[in-house]
Amino acid sequence: MGRNNLRRRQRLYGDDNMSNITTINYQIRTDGDEMYATFSRPNLYVEVPITAAMTEDEIEDLIHDFLLQVAQQQIDPSKLIENDVYVEGSIVRRDYSVGTPEGQALVAELEEAFPNFVNWESTQYNLVGRFSAYREPYENTSISWYVGDATPSAELLSDYGIEEGSLNLISWYGLKFDMSTLDIKLKAVVVDVEGDKPALPAGYNGYYALTYNQDHSLSEWVDFYVTATAKRMVEFCAENGLDYPAPAVGTDVEDDEFIDCWGVVYNSRTLEYGPVKAFVRRELDA
Numbered sequence: 001m002g003r004n005n006l007r008r009r010q011r012l013y014g015d016d017n018m019s020n021i022t023t024i025n026y027q028i029r030t031d032g033d034e035m036y037a038t039f040s041r042p043n044l045y046v047e048v049p050i051t052a053a054m055t056e057d058e059i060e061d062l063i064h065d066f067l068l069q070v071a072q073q074q075i076d077p078s079k080l081i082e083n084d085v086y087v088e089g090s091i092v093r094r095d096y097s098v099g100t101p102e103g104q105a106l107v108a109e110l111e112e113a114f115p116n117f118v119n120w121e122s123t124q125y126n127l128v129g130r131f132s133a134y135r136e137p138y139e140n141t142s143i144s145w146y147v148g149d150a151t152p153s154a155e156l157l158s159d160y161g162i163e164e165g166s167l168n169l170i171s172w173y174g175l176k177f178d179m180s181t182l183d184i185k186l187k188a189v190v191v192d193v194e195g196d197k198p199a200l201p202a203g204y205n206g207y208y209a210l211t212y213n214q215d216h217s218l219s220e221w222v223d224f225y226v227t228a229t230a231k232r233m234v235e236f237c238a239e240n241g242l243d244y245p246a247p248a249v250g251t252d253v254e255d256d257e258f259i260d261c262w263g264v265v266y267n268s269r270t271l272e273y274g275p276v277k278a279f280v281r282r283e284l285d286a
Contacts, residue, residue: 024039024063024064024231025039026038026059026060026063027039028050029047035049035051035052036048036050037050037059037062037063039063046066046067046070048063061229061232064229064230064231064232065229067229068227071258072260075260075281076283077125079283079284080097080099080100080124080125080284081095081096081097081127081281081282081283082094082095082097082100082281082282082284083095083096083127083129083279083280083281083282084279084282085129085131085277085280086246086247086277086278086279086280087134087135087243087245087275087276087277088245088275089243089244089245089247092132092134093130093131093144094129094130095127095128095129095144096127096128096129097125097126097284098121098123098124098125098126098127098128099125100284103124103128106128106129106130106143107120107121107128109143109179110128110143110145110177113179114177114182117175117184118175122147123149125149126145126146126147127144127145127146127148128143128144128145128146129143130142131143131144135265135274135275136219136274137211137219137220138176138178138185139180139181140178140179140180141178141179141180142176142177142178142179143176143177143179144175144176144177145175146172146175147172147173147174148172149171149172150172150173151169151171151172152173152188157188159186159214160186160212160214160216161212161216162186162188162212167188167210169188169190170189170190170191170207172189173187173188173189174186174187174209175187176211183213183214184214185211185212185213185214186211186212187209187210187211187212187223188209188210188212189209190207190208190209190210192208193208193210193222193268197224197266198240198266198271198273199236199239200224200226200266201226201228201232201233201236201264202226202228202232203226203228203232203262204226204227204228205226205227206224206226207225208222208223208224208225209222209223210222211223220267220268220269220270221265221266221267221268221274222265222266222267222268223264223265224263224264224265224266225263226262226264227260227261227262228262230246230259233246233276237276240273242273242276243275243276244276245262245275245277245278246259246278246280258280258281258282259278259279259280259281260279260281261279261281262277263276263278264276264277265277
């Protein structure tokens with residue numbers, strides 16, 4: 001399924017270069033005692049209420065937040081997708097809905113190597129993607145398999161030494177299939193985690209993922225996921241000496257693509273940061 005089949009999407013926030021991500025050209029409109037910041041692009045006009053006490057940065061944050069919410073509202077959950085995971089400006093994994101030809105090919109590999117491990121055809125909206133060992137705790141080329149509408153079964157949790165009800169689970173989870181050793185990791189997605197945390201970006205719908213091994217051990221590496229503006233992520237990375245994950249000017253992120261989630265990896269014992277990830281969503285035409 002090629003790029004010509006992608007449904008075009010107006011990019012609603014985050015411009016094509018880094019400076020324009022952190023600044024936005026807006027105008028001030030007054031109506032009696034009321035003040036509004038206005039911003040326009042082709043086919044888009046934004047107007048948000050402000051106060052005289054607000055700084056330029058606060059106004060820009062307000063506009064970026066509004067644009068992000070509009071973009072989120074345009075997501076069509078009935079669409080099959082491709083999902084590129086960026087780290088340091090490069091794609092480290094491309095996920096496909098199981099219902100795509102690329103997704104079906106990856107599922108066939110999993111079925112051959114791990115027959116009957118799960119119901120591979122449970123829904124066409126599950127995601128699969130191949131990735132190399134670009135970060136801990138992964139060691140070899142693997143295939144991710146994500147379920148987006150259910151928690152792990154009691155049997156699956158037990159297989160990884162997790163007592164049912166011991167985690168505040170969110171309704172999606174992942175399995176990481178090592179294609180060399182045939183080991184399988186469980187990525188359990190939870191509302192929150194115990195213990196200290198490093199600084200994490202502000203945003204919406206934040207949650208965490210814990211990675212369990214088949215020997216019942218828990219990886220020290222935790223994933224934090226959040227919906228946030230590109231501006232906020234640029235600032236977070238700069239403040240913490242981290243590499244901004246998404247591409248810079250004129251590279252692969254096109255107008256039909258949308259960063260709908262960010263990830264920050266950290267070590268739960270040392271609080272050391274791992275990579276920052278950007279998830280670039282593309283909705284596909286049937």
